[in-house]
Amino acid sequence: MIFAEPIIAPGGDRFVVVYFGDDAAIELNFLALGLKAALAEAGLKGVVDTNPCYNSLVIEYDPDALDYDDLLRELRALAAALGPVDTLELSSRLAYLPAMYLDPWTKEAIEDYCKRVKPREFDPAFVARLNGLSDVKQLVRVHSGTEHWVISVCSLPGLPLLRPLDPRCLLTSPKYDPPRLWTPPNAICTGGMSTSIHTLRVPGGYNLIGRTPVPMWQATQALPIFKDSVVLLRAADRVKFVPIDLEEYHDIEARVNEGTYAFNVTNYQRFSVGAYRA
Amino acid sequence: MIEVLKPGLETTVQDYPGRKGCFGYGFAPSGPIDHWSFRLANLLVGNPVSAAGLECQFIGPTLRFGRDAVIALTGADMGATLDGTALPLWQSLTVYTGQTLVLGAARLGARGYIAIDGGIDTEPFLGSRATYSMAGVGGLDGGALKAGQHLPLGAPRRIAGRRVRAAARPSIATDRQWTIEVVPGPNDDWIDETGQRRFLESEWKLSARSNRVGFRLEGPEWSFADKAIHKAPEHGSNPSNTIDHGYPIGAINLCGQTPIILVNDTLTLGGFINPYTVISAAFWKLGQSRPNEIYRFKAVTVREAQALRREIDALCGEASLEPT
Known part of the structure; x- marks a missing residue:
């Protein structure tokens, strides 16, 4: 449900959180990203950072430069000026990411969990079964058959939190309990109703379904795509996974390592919420 | 070098x-x-x-x-x-x-x-x-x-x-007891009145399982408001689960029954509620407290928190120095 007026709650003396609704309807993220863009456009002095998610936007501010009441007033005014969600247009790029589904590296992580923590069904088969799909091949077709919307880039450097724009391709699954001890970097995983690409070797709870040979961030900025930014994706971008096999995986990985890989990312386009919802 | x-x-x-x-x-x-x-x-x-x-x-x-x-x-x-x-x-x-x-x-x-x-x-x-x-x-x-x-x-x-x-230095507690100021929110309304009172009236022990990502606390049980229990299924099954949202630095992040204060190297987002947020002027106390020391939390308003921040900022200037 979209709140008639967003709820703004304090997070200590230098953060506020704006909630646009109480569920995870994608429209709430569109509103959060609309407010993020409007704040940037307004150039409000004292706004330090913004951090969007499913139905919310965190704003960090400098209380010496921006009075709390003024911030609340500005946020309410900017949120009201967004208008109905269908009128929103967001700047968005489309990134085609090579994805090896059912790859050997995430398989190894799952097998290691089964051996050291507790046995579990193979993640892709588990997700396929829970979502009424016939087999893992259909899982690959469904997951790669839609553009995924970048809800946020968060949690770890460059990590995109994704959900499918085609609601027929929505996959839901419970997270690992207890969590996995490690995840191969660049693992493509799904949990709750999201997909993410884990950018570091960290513990994790999402179900592993594949791996991409391309990095989501690069501190050295050696690849041309990272020249202007250390991270690949931004909230409001879109991702289309392109299935590849092991040979292509190794080929792309080699080109990434030698610094010659060319990402396939479009320029910024206007993403019309109204056209999407029509 | x-x-x-x-x-x-x-x-x-x-x-x-x-x-x-x-x-x-x-x-x-x-x-x-x-x-x-x-x-x-x-x-x-x-x-x-x-x-x-x-x-x-x-x-x-x-x-x-x-x-x-x-x-x-x-x-x-x-x-x-x-x-x-x-x-x-x-x-x-x-x-x-x-x-x-x-x-x-x-x-x-x-x-x-x-x-x-x-x-x-x-x-x-x-x-x-x-x-x-x-x-x-x-x-x-x-x-x-x-x-x-x-x-x-x-x-x-x-x-x-x-x-x-001397007056411009932080005074590190010698009795292993700390009062940490918090602003209620962003999700204090997910905790019932008893739980809110219990949080502010109880002693909380800093766990040894703490680092620059999070400070884990040990203390009494939490109890939850109706909205934490009856909610859209996307929020998750535990009362402390919510739809993923961004985390303020200093948030007291409730994972099931374990509160974790999110400090400087925190993850920026996740799926647990943040009923309270430690104010920036209290971070020096987090930095100087040791495992097994005791925290008591004191609720302050955003305005009070910002005034405390200004007091410390004012002490971080040349006027605080003197010749030896």
Whole structure:
């Protein structure tokens, strides 16, 4: 449900959180990203950072430069000026990411969990079964058959939190309990109703379904795509996974390592919420 | 240049206020947890308060100086010596080329800070030298110091013979008890009235399972408001679960029944509620408290929290220094 007026709650003396609704309807993220863009456009002095998610936007501010009441007033005014969600247009790029589904590296992580923590069904088969799909091949077709919307880039450097724009391709699954001890970097995983690409070797709870040979961030900025930014994706971008096999995986990985890989990312386009919802 | 002879338990290069404006890339800010002591150390040696220095957690490093320098030690008392002679805290001191600075285990407090005139001159990443170990960026090679490494230094400034007035120093608790100010929210309405009262009236013990990502607390059970129990299924099944949302720094993040204060290297987002947020003016207390010490939380308003922040900021200026 979209709140008639967003709820703004304090997070200590230098953060506020704006909630646009109480569920995870994608429209709430569109509103959060609309407010993020409007704040940037307004150039409000004292706004330090913004951090969007499913139905919310965190704003960090400098209380010496921006009075709390003024911030609340500005946020309410900017949120009201967004208008109905269908009128929103967001700047968005489309990134085609090579994805090896059912790859050997995430398989190894799952097998290691089964051996050291507790046995579990193979993640892709588990997700396929829970979502009424016939087999893992259909899982690959469904997951790669839609553009995924970048809800946020968060949690770890460059990590995109994704959900499918085609609601027929929505996959839901419970997270690992207890969590996995490690995840191969660049693992493509799904949990709750999201997909993410884990950018570091960290513990994790999402179900592993594949791996991409391309990095989501690069501190050295050696690849041309990272020249202007250390991270690949931004909230409001879109991702289309392109299935590849092991040979292509190794080929792309080699080109990434030698610094010659060319990402396939479009320029910024206007993403019309109204056209999407029509 | 400074040579690291022994790294200490977890000594990192930090600057103030850390890597700001990078939540949207997935980077925590990092920076010193006790930013009050850190800034005073920089002021003492004539650096801008933002300059990069060292944060030493629990056990300090052993360092050999490759140039004459002026240093200052603030925060936790780690029994520092220079070539065997005891050094005072809260003063700017001259160190000569070839001398060895030894910091030991913290005797009072938890985090010692070392500022060196000219600051530490490692390569900045996204505008900051702060170490963010989880991502392996900032600082020296992206992590805590290791024996044999060399810390590059900026141009010397040579301001010795100053100390911080007693009234301008943080006063580290000797009775192992701390009062930590919090602002209720963003999700205090997910806790029922009894639970809110219990949080503010109980003692909470700082767990040894704490680090620069989160400070874990042990204490009584939490009880929840109706909206935490009857909610859309997307929120998850546990009362403390919510739809993923961004985390403010300082948030008291409730994972099931375990509260974790999210500090400088936190994950920027997740699926648990944040009923309270520790204010920035109380972070020095987090930085100087040790495992098994006791926190009591005191609710303040946003305005009160901002006034406390201004008080500390005002103390981090030249007026707090006097000649020795």
